Amino acid sequence: xxxxxxxxxxxxxxxxxxxxxxxxxxxxxxxxxxxxxxxxxxxxxxxxxxxxxxxxxxxxxxxxxxxxxxxxxxxxxxxxxxxxxxxxxxxxxxxxxxxxxxxxxxxxxxxxxxxxxxxxxxxxxxxxxxxxxxxxxxxxxxxxxxxxxxxxxxxxxxxxxxxxxxxxxxxxxxxxxxxxxxxxxxxxxxxxxxxxxxxxxxxxxxxxxxxxxxxxxxxxxxxxxxxxxxxxxxxxxxxxxxxxxxxxxxxxxxxxxxxxxxxxxxxxxxxxxxxxxxxxxxxxxxxxxxxxxxxxxxxxxxxxxxxxxxxxxxxxxxxxxxxxxxxxxxxxxxxxxxxxxxxxxxxxxxxxxxxxxxxxxxxxxxxxxxxxxxxxxxxxxxx
Amino acid sequence: xxxxxxxxxxxxxxxxxxxxxxxxxxxxxxxxxxxxxxxxxxxxxxxxxxxxxxxxxxxxxxxxxxxxxxxxxxxxxxxxxxxxxxxxxxxxxxxxxxxxxxxxxxxxxxxxxxxxxxxxxxxxxxxxxxxxxxxxxxxxxxxxxxxxxxxxxxxxxxxxxxxxxxxxxxxxxxxxxxxxxxxxxxxxxxxxxxxxxxxxxxxxxxxxxxxxxxxxxxxxxxxxxxxxxxxxxxxxxxxxxxxxxxxxxxxxxxxxxxxxxxxxxxxxxxxxxxxxxxxxxxxxxxxxxxxxxxxxxxxxxxxxxxxxxxxxxxxxxxxxxxxxxxxxxxxx
Numbered sequence: 075x076x077x078x079x080x081x082x083x084x085x086x087x088x089x090x091x092x093x094x095x096x097x098x099x100x101x102x103x104x105x106x107x108x109x110x111x112x113x114x115x116x117x118x119x120x121x122x123x124x125x126x127x128x129x130x131x132x133x134x135x136x137x138x139x140x141x142x143x144x145x146x147x148x149x150x151x152x153x154x155x156x157x158x159x160x161x162x163x164x165x166x167x168x169x170x171x172x173x174x175x176x177x178x179x180x181x182x183x184x185x186x187x188x189x190x191x192x193x194x195x196x197x198x199x200x201x202x203x204x205x206x207x208x209x210x211x212x213x214x215x216x217x218x219x220x221x222x223x224x225x226x227x228x229x230x231x232x233x234x235x236x237x238x239x240x241x242x243x244x245x246x247x248x249x250x251x252x253x254x255x256x257x258x259x260x261x262x263x264x265x266x267x268x269x270x271x272x273x274x275x276x277x278x279x280x281x282x283x284x285x286x287x288x289x290x291x292x293x294x295x296x297x298x299x300x301x302x303x304x305x306x307x308x309x310x311x312x313x314x315x316x317x318x319x320x321x322x323x324x325x326x327x328x329x330x331x332x333x334x335x336x337x338x339x340x341x342x343x344x345x346x347x348x349x350x351x352x353x354x355x356x357x358x359x360x361x362x363x364x365x366x367x368x369x370x371x372x373x374x375x376x377x378x379x380x381x382x383x384x385x386x387x388x389x390x391x392x393x394x395x396x397x398x399x400x401x402x403x404x405x406x407x408x409x410x411x412x413x414x415x416x417x418x419x420x421x422x423x424x425x426x427x428x429x430x431x432x433x434x435x436x437x438x439x440x441x442x443x444x445x446x447x448x449x450x451x452x453x454x455x456x457x
Numbered sequence: 458x459x460x461x462x463x464x465x466x467x468x469x470x471x472x473x474x475x476x477x478x479x480x481x482x483x484x485x486x487x488x489x490x491x492x493x494x495x496x497x498x499x500x501x502x503x504x505x506x507x508x509x510x511x512x513x514x515x516x517x518x519x520x521x522x523x524x525x526x527x528x529x530x531x532x533x534x535x536x537x538x539x540x541x542x543x544x545x546x547x548x549x550x551x552x553x554x555x556x557x558x559x560x561x562x563x564x565x566x567x568x569x570x571x572x573x574x575x576x577x578x579x580x581x582x583x584x585x586x587x588x589x590x591x592x593x594x595x596x597x598x599x600x601x602x603x604x605x606x607x608x609x610x611x612x613x614x615x616x617x618x619x620x621x622x623x624x625x626x627x628x629x630x631x632x633x634x635x636x637x638x639x640x641x642x643x644x645x646x647x648x649x650x651x652x653x654x655x656x657x658x659x660x661x662x663x664x665x666x667x668x669x670x671x672x673x674x675x676x677x678x679x680x681x682x683x684x685x686x687x688x689x690x691x692x693x694x695x696x697x698x699x700x701x702x703x704x705x706x707x708x709x710x711x712x713x714x715x716x717x718x719x720x721x722x723x724x725x726x727x728x729x730x731x732x733x734x735x736x737x738x739x740x741x742x743x744x745x746x747x748x749x750x751x752x753x754x755x756x757x758x759x760x761x762x763x764x765x766x767x768x769x770x771x772x773x774x775x776x777x778x779x780x781x782x783x784x785x786x787x788x789x
Contacts, residue, residue: 449558
C-alpha cells in the first residue's frame with residue numbers, strides 16, 4: 075500500500091494548481107485592466123453637424139443638406155443652421171427685428187401679450203437681437219461649407235496656436251476662464267490632424283495636443299474637450315535629498331492640479347489653481363531616492379456633474395543628489411520654434427553623426443541622426 | 458521534457474492572462490480578400506497605438522515578388538505629414554520601405570470620428586500575369602526591423618507587434634474593382650496650398666540658401682515636386698546677358714533643396730503635383746534687402762573693365778604711332 079502521491083496524482087494536483095493560479099492571476103489582471111480603463115485622461119469628442127444626429131454641442135441636426143437655416147414663424151417649424159444651432163424663429167425669446175418681429179415671449183400662443191407670430195404689443199423680449207455670441211460662431215457659415223470647430227480650455231488670456239497638419243493656421247485668444255473656440259472653414263475633406271498649443275503668462279509653453287480625425291465634406295465637425303495640460307516649471311533641477319523643490323505653472327482657474335512624481339514608487343500630489351489659473355506645489359524630496367526623477371501634471375474639472383481631466387503635461391526631469399541631465403532641444407536653428415526648418419536641418423544630417431552643430435542635430439546624442447531624434451523633434455513641434 | 462514545456466507555457470499564459478504588454482502594432486488592411494489577376498489591389502498599412510501616443514515609424518513591408526509587383530504608393534489619407542524617408546518600392550527585393558511622423562503625436566481614434574484614421578501608407582499592387590494557379594495566396598508582411606516611436610520626448614521605441622495579410626488572387630474573377638485607377642481618375646482637386654521658406658544655416662549645405670516646403674493632397678496623394686527659378690530682372694539686356702537658360706525649366710526636386718540663384722534675384726516657384734497630375738504652384742519672391750547685386754550688373758562691370766584694359770593695352774602697343782600722329786599734325 076502506497077502512502078505518498080503517485081506520479082499521475084502529482085500531475086493532477088500540479089495541473090489543478092496551474093488552473094487555480096491562472097484564475098487568480100487572470101482575475102487580478104482583469105481587475106487591474108478594469109481599473110485602468112476607468113481612468114480616462116481626457117475625453118476629446120468629435121461631433122459632425124449634418125449626420126442627422128443631435129450630438130454634444132449641437133442644438134439640432136436635420137441631416138446632410140437639410141440644415142438650411144431659414145427663419146420660421148413658429149417653434150414647430152423652426153429650422154436648423156448649417157452649424158447645428160437653431161435658426162431664428164418666432165418663439166426663441168429673441169426679437170428678430172430683421173424678420174419683422176415686434177416681440178417674442180418664447181411661445182406661439184395668441185392669448186398672451188405677444189401674438190402667435192411675434193407681432194403686436196409693446197412689450198419686447200428679454201434679450202438683444204443677435205443671440206448668444208460665441209456659442210454660435212458659425213451661424214454665418216453658408217450651407218455646404220466644410221467647417222471644423224475646436225472647443226477647449228488653455229490658460230487665461232493666453233494665445234492658443236492652432237496647427238493643421240503641422241502648419242499654424244490661426245491663433246485664438248482664450249478668455250479669463252481659459253476657454254477658447256476656434257472655427258475654420260474651407261477645410262479640405264479627409265484625414266486631418268489638428269494640433270493645439272499655448273503659451274502661458276510666464277512664457278511657458280504647453281505640449282502640442284493633437285487630434286486626428288476625418289473631416290466630412292460640407293459638414294461642421296466640432297471637436298470638444300480639447301483641454302491643454304497645465305504648464306510646468308521647476309525651481310531647481312538639481313537638489314539635495316530633503317530639499318524642497320517647487321513645481322509651478324498655469325492652468326484653468328480654480329481646478330484641481332495633480333502632479334505625478336516618478337520615483338521607485340509614484341508619488342501623487344494635489345493642489346488647486348488660483349482665480350488667475352496659477353498653481354504651485356512645494357514638494358519635500360525626502361521620500362525620493364538619489365538619482366534622476368521626472369514630474370508631470372494634469373488638471374481635473376467638474377463639468378455637468380462629471381469629472382473631466384486634461385492629458386498630462388510633458389515630463390520635466392530633475393536630479394536628487396546627483397547631476398541633472400541636459401535638456402534635449404529640437405530647436406536646431408534656435409529661433410524659438412520647432413518646425414519645417416529644424417526638420418530640414420535634421421534631414422541634412424540624416425543617418426550621419428550630426429557633425430558639430432550646436433545644438434546638435436543628433437538630439438539624443440546616441441551617435442547617429444535617426445528616428446529617435448525625429449521623434450523628439452515631433453514631440454517638441456510648434457509649427 | 459515536453460510536459461514541462463507545456464506546463465511552463467501554461468503557467469506563463471495564465472499569469473499574464475495572454476496579455477503581453479504591447480504599446481503599438483502595425484497591421485495590413487484588408488487582412489484577407491480576393492482580387493482578380495486582371496486588376497490592381499490596394500493594401501493599407503495601419504497603426505494601432507493601443508495605450509500609448511506615438512509619433513514616428515519606420516516600416517519595411519515585404520511581398521512575394523514572384524507573384525505581385527508594387528506599382529505605386531499613396532499618402533493621401535496618411536496620418537503622417539513628414540517623411541524623413543519617402544516611400545520606396547523595391548520590386549527586385551519585394552520590399553517597400555518608408556519612415557514618417559506626425560507632429561504632436563497620434564493618440565488614437567477620437568470618439569465620434571467617422572473614419573478609421575490610422576493609415577500610414579496605401580500600397581497598390583499588380584498581380585503578375587504569369588500566375589498559373591487558379592487561385593493563389595499572396596503573403597504580405599511587415600518585417601521585424603520595423604519600428605514605432607513613443608510620443609514621449611525621449612525617442613523611445615514602442616513594443617511593436619506586426620500583423621501581415623494574405624489576400625488571394627483569382628484567375629477566374631473577371632470583375633475587377635480598379636479602385637485605385639478610379640480614385641485617381643476622379644481626383645480633380647489640386648494639392649492644398651503650402652508655403653516655401655528660404656533658409657540659410659551655417660551648418661547646413663555649406664551655408665548656402667535652400668528652400669523647405671511640404672504639401673498635402675487628400676485625394677490621391679502628392680506624387681512629386683518641381684522647382685523653377687525665374688529671374689526677377691527680366692528685361693532685354695538681362696535676357697541677352699543671362700547665360701544660364703537651363704534654369705527656366707521645371708526640375709524635379711525634394712525638400713530641402715539648395716537653390717541655384719544664391720544671390721536671391723529670382724522668384725522661386727515650387728509646383729506640387731498629385732498622383733492624378735493636378736498641380737499647385739506657389740512662389741516666393743525674395744525681399745529686396747536679401748538680394749545681392751544682380752549678376753547682370755556684375756557682368757556689365759566686368760565687360761566695362763575688360764574693355765578698358767583692352768583700350769589701355771592698345772594704347773600702349775600703338776603709343777609711338779599715336780605720338781607720331783600727334784606730332785605730324787601741328788595744328789592740334
